[in-house]
Amino acid sequence: MKSAIGLSLVAGALTLSNEKTNFVAQQPLIRDACPSNAIIHNEECQPLPYDSSTTSTLAFQSNTTHILHTLDESRILASQTEDFPWTFWPECFSKKGGTEPYCVFSDQTFASGRGIFIVTTQTRAYAMLEKGAFSYPETLSRARHSSHPPFYTHDFPGKGRGLVANKTLQRGDQIFASMPILITDPELYSLATPDRLALLHRGISTLPVHTQSLFWALMGRSSTGDDPVDDRITTNNFEVRIDGAMQSALIPEIAMLNHDCRPNAAYFFDEETLTHFVHAIRPILPGEEITITYVNNELDRDTRVKRLETYWGFTCACSSCTAHPDLVRESDSRLQQIVSLQETLNDWSETSAALPAVVDLLVSLIEQERLYASLSTAYKHAAEVYSSFGMRWEAVRYARLSVELTMLDKGFADQDVNEMKMMAREPATSWSWKKRVGLKGRGCGCGKTH
């Protein structure tokens, strides 16, 4: 399940300028002070940290001290290297025992000058460069922020800022499409803390000034002297999957959304365009707060409360957390039944108890719990169950419903979306088609898994 966290500055954030030109005037001065194969560092000419004749096989080295190049030095090093894709020379640290170092890769031109920095290994960062977001910037056009966003910012007692709809939003209406200003590798935690923090602080200082202010406007959780950069990142980041690895991405606009266990908006991350999308998952009325879930909202009430307290530092006050204990018990019992019905529906063995009535009950329970994003998977189960009994039109109906919601919760090109699109066109092409026809009693009779 996804976990999020979020907050920060509002639309209009993309009217950022590229700060690159601010530094150009300084380059000749420092360049002239040292030979061409050296750079000033700590007021001395020091050899360039790479062999400029072999730039195609650059391997960034770990720092051995905490004296990093100044930003100007790093910018010059980067600009002296032919076809160098980053605005600053990456600073790096390795964990003890050394493997590939973790470095700060920063591109101030990303997304029309919004800028981004990535703290990860060279291998992963260069793989990200292959994404359309970097190689075909026009793919980011969907992410331009509207000058009339469908929300306004409001202060909620006990929650801080949040976003409120300023017009009726229908299911499927786009609320955000934004890119991260930073992506960090969770494996960074294997570095010594001062090294990890040095990389994060360096990263922030490499962002264009407007983007830095988006970052500093983010909410931090603690007032107890935690590192201010670290605190803002951990309070506001989203987990995203890039090239098969979990990464942490910070999208300041979307981080403004508060949590609700029964949210009215769903989100997903498109890794090709590095764009985080948020859509209404049910109608949202003007004046209503727009919310997402930070935790797996199919968990029981006490577990949700504990997770929100532990990881986000607040006491869950949404209606499903604060309801009368009798109502909470009933909700927990429905959630338990949802989990157990899902297990039944995933069972394609001969003894499976999956029947159309089972999936009808699952859909009904999820509707009762107002878990609209979870309906995407329930509809998929329904399409498959009806298909497995050769009930064409019911299968098509649920496949269509599943496509609509899965696109909002998992992404437009998610594998489930493609599968359900095919089912909606022709159920007989599905692997599940008539798998359970001829069933006697509860058994499936197919003896196959998928």
Ligand SMILES: C[S@@+](CC[C@H](N)C(=O)[O-])C[C@H]1O[C@@H](n2cnc3c(N)ncnc32)[C@H](O)[C@@H]1O
């Ligand atoms: C990502 S931020 C959300 C935006 C934040 N409210 C702000 O003012 O910038 C996450 C933080 O917002 C607060 N928050 C989010 N949802 C909340 C909720 N349902 N109840 C109380 N606090 C909440 C918590 O302090 C949480 O750590």
